[in-house]
Amino acid sequence: MQSLTIDTGASTGRQKKVSLTETAYLALRNRVLSGELRPGAEFSELELADQMSMSKTPVREALGRLVAEGLIEAFPRRGYRVTPVTVKDINDLFAIRAMTEGTAAAMAAINLSAGDLDRLEAMAEARYDPQQGESVQSFVKANRDFHLAIAEGANNQRLLALVTSHLDECTRLFYLGAVSRDVNPETSADHRRIVDVLRLRDPDLARAAMVEHSEHTQQGILKALIASDTTALTL
Amino acid sequence: MQSLTIDTGASTGRQKKVSLTETAYLALRNRVLSGELRPGAEFSELELADQMSMSKTPVREALGRLVAEGLIEAFPRRGYRVTPVTVKDINDLFAIRAMTEGTAAAMAAINLSAGDLDRLEAMAEARYDPQQGESVQSFVKANRDFHLAIAEGANNQRLLALVTSHLDECTRLFYLGAVSRDVNPETSADHRRIVDVLRLRDPDLARAAMVEHSEHTQQGILKALIASDTTALTL
DNA sequence: AACGTAATATACTACGAAATATGTCATGTC
DNA sequence: GACATGACATATTTCGTAGTATATTACGTT
Structure with a gap:
């Protein structure tokens, strides 16, 4: 050949x-x-x-x-x-997300430079208007960029791939049921806190902050999906 | 349709x-x-x-x-x-393995029944003769079964899939360079310790034991691969 | 209710088109 | 004269289309 x-x-x-x-x-x-x-x-x-x-x-x-x-x-x-989505699916998915992104944050706390952290801080400022579909979409993209930037800081291609695919699946759930909810205050507070602890270069604190953020997102999405009358959820 | x-x-x-x-x-x-x-x-x-x-x-x-x-x-x-294999690849892969299997062990520590633990203990007794290819193969299978049984105990399909694929990739490295090494004492000691801490139902201890075992395996494989004159490693 | 038949959709084969690498040869340069 | 360079032809390989065979469902008939 x-x-x-x-x-x-x-x-x-x-x-x-x-x-x-x-x-x-x-x-x-x-x-x-x-x-x-x-x-x-x-x-x-x-x-x-x-x-x-x-x-x-x-x-x-x-x-x-x-x-x-x-x-x-x-x-x-x-x-x-x-593939239909079940509540257990969602819980399983977010368990993986907390694990992967928590680990990525812990590793990023060691690797990220001051410049990287400044760029992250700027990303964390993204806001959106829940009424405008266009605004929602750009917020979702900004959120994705923020999380992927941290995952890249882990300096592990396999981990980055895992984070990417699971993050995208979580975003899908957001689209499916939670579009109407305003998650601005919660998200930006979490993101700011994450950048703050990353600056401390403490892996354990960084992991904890990221896991907590993941759990917040999980709770919000579960509530929104269960409340919505859409057929998104299968039992 | x-x-x-x-x-x-x-x-x-x-x-x-x-x-x-x-x-x-x-x-x-x-x-x-x-x-x-x-x-x-x-x-x-x-x-x-x-x-x-x-x-x-x-x-x-x-x-x-x-x-x-x-x-x-x-x-x-x-x-x-x-795909060629590099040393960084191996380190990245084992970082993922420690993360996924550590998490699985922590969850299994909560979920596994006494019967499950007895079956695990029996699995941990597998030995092999490094001289016989057939024996090596059955040992590898027993090792796989042991790890997957714990991962199943986590009760998370996605996590099980992750553990399976990464465990298989690690096994590949074992085949590539470490076939000649006798890992019997190390492996069985680690496995026994893992079962012991699982019995304590302490997630943190279980995770630590599993992570430690992963690191032992990583060190062994890295040494064997670097020592071997095969073309398995690319720089 | 059981059976046969048509409809539908995948699973696979076979073939052609497009893209890439390689070898040959003519040409030019030192 | 030796060697490098580019053009062109050719071989190799994937990429995509089209068509055939087979499995499964749905439905009408007895």
């Missing part, structure tokens, strides 16, 4: 053409995480292929990855559906 | 026919984890398809999942190779 010398093409700023499989994967994942495809929704390969005007194969490969991730369920020879 | 009423077929004990994609995925993953396909090894879809006497499509779908898991790297329009 051909030799596999590596050229990431990172140095040249040329535009990277992504495969249809990657396109389908990102689009589908986004539709699930944004709540456009709600838990329990059923669909077929052909249906999605037509929507995205591509053949079934790339759609099929994208679905395979999402099934492996657990976001979608496959029913052999019958079809697919978005 | 057809309705997706659920029938897992679990109640009927009928034999489950697995798809070629699943077959290819399991076979490839096993070849990588067992060290048959070593880090850096290059190959093509056609090559693998011929070996397993199937079409390229199921192979391709299996490779997609392994790429997503990080076990294999894809080079668009050129081919694939087994």
Whole structure:
């Protein structure tokens, strides 16, 4: 076979053409995480292929990855559906999140430079208007950036990947039921406290602050989801 | 589309026919984890398809999942190779393992019944003869069962999945370089201590014992890999 | 209620197109 | 004359399309 010398093409700023499989994967994942495809929704390969005007194969490969991730369920020879969400699921998910992000914060407390911390502090100032969908979306992105910046500070690629995927799944729950709630005061207070303890360079305190923040988010989302009359939750 | 009423077929004990994609995925993953396909090894879809006497499509779908898991790297329009292993990789991996299995042990300390603990204690007695490949393999399986039994005690499916995948990756490193070493005394001592502290139902002690065991394994594997003259490690 | 038949959707094969690497050869430079 | 450089042809490999086979469900008939 051909030799596999590596050229990431990172140095040249040329535009990277992504495969249809990657396109389908990102689009589908986004539709699930944004709540456009709600838990329990059923669909077929052909249906999605037509929507995205591509053949079934790339759609099929994208679905395979999402099934492996657990976001979608496959029913052999019958079809697919978005994996239903249960209360236990949510608790399990947030237990993982507290673990991964808590560990990341503890490691970041040691690694982050003063400049990094200043940038984090600026990120923690993000606010939003619960009435405006656009504002909600940019707040969600800012929140994501804040958490990922800390996870990057852990200097562990595997941990960063774990944090990213679980954080995105938590955000999905936020979209599913808690959009109407105003979490501004709680979130910004938590984020500020996290930056404060990171400055102390104390791993244990940083972990505790992050775990506490995760638990706050969990409580808020559980309340909002249970209160909402949507079909987001399955028993 | 057809309705997706659920029938897992679990109640009927009928034999489950697995798809070629699943077959290819399991076979490839096993070849990588067992060290048959070593880090850096290059190959093509056609090559693998011929070996397993199937079409390229199921192979391709299996490779997609392994790429997503990080076990294999894809080079668009050129081919694939087994992801090289670096020392930092190993340290990152074991940091994750200590985190996930430590957390699992802490949760298991609360959940496990006396009967569960007795079964665990029996599992901890597994020994092997470093000279016999067959014995090594059954020891590795027993070790896996021991760790997964604890992870199941955490009662969190997501955590169990994380523990499983990372434990398997650690086992791969064991196969890659440490086969010759005799880890019997160290392992059984650690395992016995873990069962002992689990009996105390103290989450913090259980976590500490598990983390310590993970670190012992990490040190042993690092030493063995660096000492071995194999090409398993990339700088 | 049991059975047969049609409809539907996946699972897989086969093939063609596009992209990348490699080898050859002509050309130019020292 | 030796060597480097670029153009072009060719081989290799993935990427995606299209079509076939098979499994499963739904439904009508007896």
